[in-house]
Amino acid sequence: MADVKQFVFFDFEMLCSDKGMPFSDMEGIRLGAVKYDIETQKISYFDRYIRPVKRAPLSQFCKELTKISDSDLVDASGFKAVFEDFLAWIGGVKKSRFFSWSTSDLSRLKMDAEKHEIPLTTIKKIEKRYIDFQAIFTKRVSRNNLSVENALGLYGLSFIGEKHNPMYDAYNTLRIYLSFLKGRIESDLIMLKQFIFEEIPHETEQINVMLTKCLKQDLQVFIEELNEMYRMRDAIKIIKRTRRMVEKYENVLINRSDLFSQENVYYVRLLVNFHHDLLASYNEHLQHSSKIMILDESMIQSLNRLSLKRG
Incomplete structure (x- = not known):
């Protein structure tokens, strides 16, 4: 595996309903990510709405939870186009390590890629380089599965940005990771x-x-x-x-x-x-x-x- 040059943290907002919905039907409707250059520590951002295959109006529950409206999705690109832009923004899967806060985001990526006939080889390259950071953090620091906001709180940090905006969720997950990576004594004291x-x-x-x-x-x-x-x-x-x-x-x-x-x-x-x-x-x-x-x-x-x- 090539040397890791950058970390990519990503997060999806998905179709949802307070009446329940099979995960297979919970298409991604917004993809957010941050890219952290290990050498320069520069952070780049990605935020795109995704037009779902299912064109039904969003439930009121979904609108309130995700802060996404039907008008946001009308002129949005489909998953395949957004994913191609995402790969171009990454600039090289082989030099990247991918993270999310729980495996649901990777599962969403795999399901939607399959639905849109994206080559499996591309997804496997990402999966090979993927880490469920929530699982690592739970095992090494928090003991219990925490929200991003509560995990930040263990380090005395507050959530930055708009909640349920996947780009900010990804950014704040990066902040937890950097605290975990660099603050080893503090992390072990919390543990x-x-x-x-x-x-x-x-x-x-x-x-x-x-x-x-x-x-x-x-x-x-x-x-x-x-x-x-x-x-x-x-x-x-x-x-x-x-x-x-x-x-x-x-x-x-x-x-x-x-x-x-x-x-x-x-x-x-x-x-x-x-x-x-x-x-x-x-x-x-x-x-x-x-x-x-x-x-x-x-x-x-x-x-x-x-x-x-x-x-």
């Missing part, structure tokens, strides 16, 4: 409050002391439950609990900000490794139609080391 702590200490040393304490407390409770596990159906509950613990602490292992001590990183790695070993052991027992699950002693030695460590 700690979303995933682990109620309040964040001011000193790095205290953060790591509290983190060790939380890990230890969670592990002590978990090991007590683990010692009571014998039946396969009990193992399913333990596996789910282990997965939740991994999701809670795995960002410590990634340590994007270098905020976390090597000791805490090491112990989270032990937890993640145990989760993988537990899944493997469960699948092996399942293949042999076992009713009882017995763990190898070596599997829990590392967890015992963590639960007994000073803190």
Whole structure:
């Protein structure tokens, strides 16, 4: 894959109804995007209405939600022409990385491209270079799926521009991404409050002391439950609990900000490794139609080391 020279964030407004509508019928009626040049940090903008194949008047609900009127679409180009202009504005798919806030925008692009007989090879090139940034942000920072406005709020930022204008939605998603990309310490501090702590200490040393304490407390409770596990159906509950613990602490292992001590990183790695070993052991027992699950002693030695460590 060619070196990435620019980020392209895009967003669709779609046909909608308060009475419900199949996603396949929710044609894109406005495409907005921003292009961020990585070297120069210059931002370029794209905003086009799209005339839908379905010519019925927009529902009142759709007008109020999207701020799009029927008159905006009368003289608009069809999807194929808008998409060709979009590609020309991008200036090179291979040098771009594409983002949106949830996969619904990529799904819309794929469906409308297919409907208008746009070559699948072009769409696949975009899909190959696509990232669902909402999913990344949820996993690494916010824990829950947030709106663009609420995600900005985590960084103390306010939404810029007109809401439900896809160009501004794309622009504000870029702002979240740049905050995430460049503000690694701030992002990890937000993550700690979303995933682990109620309040964040001011000193790095205290953060790591509290983190060790939380890990230890969670592990002590978990090991007590683990010692009571014998039946396969009990193992399913333990596996789910282990997965939740991994999701809670795995960002410590990634340590994007270098905020976390090597000791805490090491112990989270032990937890993640145990989760993988537990899944493997469960699948092996399942293949042999076992009713009882017995763990190898070596599997829990590392967890015992963590639960007994000073803190």
